Amino acid sequence: MSEFEGLYGIWLREFKVFQREKSRVVSAIAQPIIWLFLLGGGIGASIDTSRIGNVDYQHFLFPGIVAMSTMFGTVFYGLYIVWDRKIDVLKEILVAPISRITVFFGKVLGGATDAMITVFILLLLGVVLVGISPVGVVAGLGIALLLAVGMVSIGLTLGAFFESMEGFQVIITFMIFPLFFLSGALYPISGLDPVLGTAVQANPVTYAVDGLRGALIGQSHFPLWLDVGIMLLFDAAMVLLGTWAFRRMKL
Amino acid sequence: MVVEAAGSNDGVMIAAQGLTKRFGDLTAVDHIELEIRRGEIFGLLGPNGAGKTTTISMLITIRPITEGRATVNGYDVARQPAKVRASCGIVFQEPSIDTALTARENLELHARLYGVPKAIRRERIEELLALVDLKDREDSVVKTFSGGMKRRLEIARGLLHHPPVIFLDEPTLGLDPQTRQHIWDYIERLRREMRTTFVLTTHYMEEADRLCDRIAIIDRGKIVALGTPKELKDSLGGDTVVLTMKEPPLEAFRALSFVSKVDVRDGAVWLSMERATSNLAHVIQAAGGREIATVEVRRPTLEDVFIRLTGRAIRQAEEGGGEGWFGAAMQYTASTNR
Known part of the structure; x- marks a missing residue:
């Protein structure tokens, strides 16, 4: 019971912090819209729509933007524990008589909640902008949640190992951007050259983007069961990795 | 989590035998022996880097023990870390209060983490906010607090689950004298009302002197002296009277029964003696009417002991x-x- 109270306490803390950081919420919503109009509008003007299933590029891009928002938001959220450790906020939680696994799950829930709120607002905008159906909103939330759990776990795992924020740029450049670019968020994954194609298929984020595109605009490359199955496996692996990292994390 | 004292602790709250911590070649804590009783205010006094914080870190289970063993509230530190943690209130040297939350929210989070039952949570929080004089600021985000207010909130947080023992690592570092005084008062009051045991580290001599029942002076990982502040100061052999005067009658001073030593240094006469304040009149009498330029009575301080x-x-x-x-x-x- 005490573990559950602790879990709730940690989640509540994250939720309150998220509510208070209004600028973060605003930019989390504004940034995808900027991408959609400034990038989507520009590239859309010169693209052959027959290659992307005869939809307008902004429609094609929208699920990719939802994935991007989920991914970047959650990874940063996870990495942020480096800062929490540096200013000793996390110390109070780590010395409490609750298990590290509870702390980890509290943080995952917190990060996933933040992401879900942002994604929900984005999807509502999507209803207006690209005509997503109510069913699409619900399905989109489900798939984004699967992506969020795995990505927040990655962020927390890396955050547990870093001593300072200096390694962040390296992670962003060599891990997060490649995962994003190789996910099919910005371009269709059929007809790529073999090397790029293989990398795309090996990337778990690809299946989240594919699932989102299926749910939001009815266009997908893989069957839904495969997208969901791979995301579940990915989440399980990342959660395991994260709990291990938290258990060995030093104060 | 409900914490009751384990069966076999007969008044001993903390015990350490041969407690040692090594970091590679460096021995940060070197075979420390401690026995701290329930309700005691115990000070670890020494310079930064002497091993005070490392000792506390081992006792509160956040650093593994290299050698030796320790118990807190009757629980073995190495084998029952969760029970030890539930027995401890901790105020870290570095501020660890969550500045994004309000004072009340910080305490609520702590109550949940330490499993303070819901029924008494509210009342307990009210009580502690009043104790540290933060009732009027309970709903302000901690970001807006001064250093002293944050420290007081941290102390309230450390007390919230009514732990039998509280560790305070440099509790008043960088605080103004008035706030320090307040915090000392709170500590004394809690000990009186709840028989809470306190272990505090400090490098402020007067803090240790004023507050602690017993003090361990620690240097380079070893306890070099242990006793009440009075015992430690008395170990230096009483007070010193320093006189500046022309042609001091050294033989007359030596003849005084209460004077144990007479020295001439830096143009002054240094008399080691017992009870300098009551014997001063006899000293002046022994000077036989010679003009005394200055008189200074020096009581030994813990600094002198160190x-x-x-x-x-x-x-x-x-x-x-x-x-x-x-x-x-x-x-x-x-x-x-x-």
Whole structure:
């Protein structure tokens, strides 16, 4: 019971912090819209729509933007524990008589909640902008949640190992951007050259983007069961990795 | 989590035997023996880097013990860490309050983490906010608090689950004198009302002297002296009276029964004696009407005890550890000033 109270306490803390950081919420919503109009509008003007299933590029891009928002938001959220450790906020939680696994799950829930709120607002905008159906909103939330759990776990795992924020740029450049670019968020994954194609298929984020595109605009490359199955496996692996990292994390 | 004292602790709250911590070649804590009783305010006094924080870190289970063993509230630190943690309130040296939350939210989070039952949570929080005089600021985000307010909130947080023992690592570091006084009062009140045991580290001599029942002076990982502040000061052999005067009658001073030693240094006469304040009149009488320019009565301080035991002042020990050119220079300056 005490573990559950602790879990709730940690989640509540994250939720309150998220509510208070209004600028973060605003930019989390504004940034995808900027991408959609400034990038989507520009590239859309010169693209052959027959290659992307005869939809307008902004429609094609929208699920990719939802994935991007989920991914970047959650990874940063996870990495942020480096800062929490540096200013000793996390110390109070780590010395409490609750298990590290509870702390980890509290943080995952917190990060996933933040992401879900942002994604929900984005999807509502999507209803207006690209005509997503109510069913699409619900399905989109489900798939984004699967992506969020795995990505927040990655962020927390890396955050547990870093001593300072200096390694962040390296992670962003060599891990997060490649995962994003190789996910099919910005371009269709059929007809790529073999090397790029293989990398795309090996990337778990690809299946989240594919699932989102299926749910939001009815266009997908893989069957839904495969997208969901791979995301579940990915989440399980990342959660395991994260709990291990938290258990060995030093104060 | 409900914490009751384990069966076999007969008044002993903390015990350590041969407690040792090594980091590679460096021995940060070197075979420390401690026995701290329930309701005691116990001080670990020493310069930064002496091993105070490392000792506490081992006792509260956040650093593994290299050698030896320790119990807190009857629980073995290495084998029952969760029970030890539930028995402890901890106020860290570095601020660890969550500045994004309000004062009340910080306490609520702590109550949940330590499993304080819901039924008494609210009342307990009210009580502690009042204790640390933060009732009127309970709903302000901690970001807006001054250093002293944050510290008080942290102390309230440390007390919230009514732990039998509270560890305070440099609780008043960097606080203004008034706030320090307040915090000392709270600590004394809690000990009186709840028989809480306190272990605090400090390098403020007057804090240790004023607050602690017993003090362990710790230097380079070892306990070099242990006792009540009075015992430690008395170990130096009483007070000193320093007189500046022309042609001091040294023989007359030596003849006084209560004077144990007469020295002439830096143009002054140094008399070691017992109860200097009541014997001062006899000293002046012994001067036989000669003009005395200045009289100074010096009672030994814990700083003097530290200097006697380690050969250096706490400040010096911090600044250069007595090693390296800076430490050597400091020691040279100190010795020429004396």
